[in-house]
Amino acid sequence: MGFKNVPMSTAKPSEHKESLFSPQLRAEIDKWIAKYPPEWRQSAVMAALMLVQEENGGWLTVELMDKVAAYLDMAPIAVYEVASFYSMYERQPVGRHKICVCTNVSCMINGSDKVVEYLEKKIGVKLGQTSEDGRYTLKEVECLGACGGAPMFQIGKKYYENLTPELIDSILEGLE
Amino acid sequence: MANEVCFRNMDQDRPWLLEHYRSRGGYEVLTKILREKIQPESIVNEVKASGLRGRGGAGFPTGLKWSFISRNAPGQKYVVCNSDEGEPGTFKDRDVLRYNPHQLIEGMVIAGYAIGATCGYNYIRGEFWEPYERFEAALEEARAAGFLGKDLLGSGFDFELYSHLGAGAYICGEETALLESIEGKKGQPRYKPPFPAHFGLYGRPTIINNTESLASIPVILEKGGEWFKQLGVENSGGSKLFSISGNIKNPGVFEIPLGTPFAELLEMAGGMKDGSKLKAVIPGGSSAPILPGDVMMQLTMDYDAIAKAGSMLGSGAVIVLDDSNCMVKVLERMSYFYHEESCGQCTPCREGTGWLYRVVKRIETGRGRPQDLALLDDMTTKIAGRTICALGDAAAMPVQGMLRHFRDEFEYHIKHKRCMVG
Ligand SMILES: Cc1cc2nc3c(=O)[nH]c(=O)nc-3n(C[C@H](O)[C@H](O)[C@H](O)COP(=O)(O)O)c2cc1C
Ligand code: SF4
Ligand code: FES
16 A cells, blocks of 8 residues: 555665575676666665576575565565466466466457467367476466467567467477 | 657668768757757747647647747756656657657757756656667767756857666656755655745746657647647647557557547557457546447547546546456556555545555455445545645546446455456
8 A cells, every 4th residue: 555655674784695596696786776766776676586586597586585585675565465466476386388378358358268279289188287207387367468479478578479289389399 | 630749750770870860850849949040939939839738648838838938037947858658558758759859859849948947857757768779869869968957059058968877656646856866855745835936846937748749849849839739639749659558459659639639549559469358548648537349449549538538638548448357356456556656644544545455355255235336425525635646636536437337247246256357
């Protein structure tokens, strides 16, 4: 709630920030911190969680969230709130490739059901599950703002549009 | 008369590069403003005269919004751009970011100058990695060329601009949820008032505008508010980006003057796919009530015409449906979306969106009851207008539109436990 616009955190600033993350990761997070007013370190929480998640193979542990809280002088609960509110954070292990299939209206009427069906069969898991070999996680997502290329999905940072079974085959083959 | 504003550079090879933007007069308006120390009030007045209305969905006059900020109030003020683009059917801001990022930057610096802000943020949805990288690269170029940073072109005016990445939440497109999100919190909308112009980012006066709105500013100031206004029609100044998708041949983003007949837009998009028959159109993103195809074919694409027909122009996201679609299934998917994306703060929305979804789903799966349609009618009136933000209305309107125009399909579903189509 936005009424009391002071940083919510009552946490005591942590003194051993260097020990929390690797120098590279700290440098990345610090770039984000520098964008915001000095008393608003917590504005970098979304970016920090994303960076930490990426380095941890795509998901967040409680321990990592606690470290983010300490690094940004936030209360851990405030970080958990953020991590559970936004859909791109994962709090369970995920496969090496997270396939996010849009099933919203424009994609649906252009055959996203068939894309889901094809992927489920090919990978052998249902939406929301991870394949046993840990290669894929299949996830249903809301409109990704690429409805002109429906049906579409996102893997990692990349969008793939106008999907057909052949295209899906070649996309998956091309992944490491 | 297309591609004159946000897409004026679309014919270029790699239009996102600074040198290409400049070859089309890019940053000249900003340079002139800084060199000649143009009065900020005159900028706001020119934007007012242009008739530009917010392109994010609500259609609020941009110039008027800017005039709510008292420029000389002490302390920090902010310009925030809303590139969260999550309204289903909308995919235009992605193209502005990918193909014309400098025009957005120029627009944001000018907005900062006009309201006396020295800092801006562009909130880009987390999934938009490619657009984010394009925008970041453009920021670098602009900084190196002296259009961002301290003492721009020796004018004494400073402006710094940063992007902020979202992480997947439709509700962050709502302006106050977006501000909360930049502040490092859950994206839950704030009560209004106070409005962001008085109490915005970090509690400071803030203007927040859609990507397309801000990217329109340099061209409006270059060619004049009156010129922009004349592109469109009464009450709908300018040209606008329309994202058109669905059962059509060539979906995409088209910049056309407001007031263009829908039939022309459909033709630009190649017409219906495989010669199928037009059944219905959602004219302004999934929150806009659906309209029957024959009604749409008589309409022009501007705020008043679409409103008179009982829907809204919204973000200009046009979803075209052919006669193979079952309206119950379409509504079920939309209702699921609002249920999924409700932030959970207000009871009518949190509970109501779940109720809407479950009732539509039971109709879709052949378990509907005769009294269900009256129940849906009733529920929508108990959600709309009773919530903190407009997501409650956005969830109710598609249901109302469907039941207004396609009630027979819902009745058929309940009675026969199957679809009327297919
Ligand atoms: C649920 C909800 C979602 C919204 N999503 C967006 C969005 O993705 N992009 C956007 O620009 N505006 C969105 N808006 C509208 C914004 O609240 C706000 O009106 C707009 O960003 C103001 O800019 P404009 O006046 O230039 O349109 C949304 C509103 C609501 C209620
Ligand atoms: S209307 Fe819905 S989305 Fe908006 S604040 Fe209330 S619960 Fe959240
Ligand atoms: S509906 Fe799938 S990207 Fe918009």
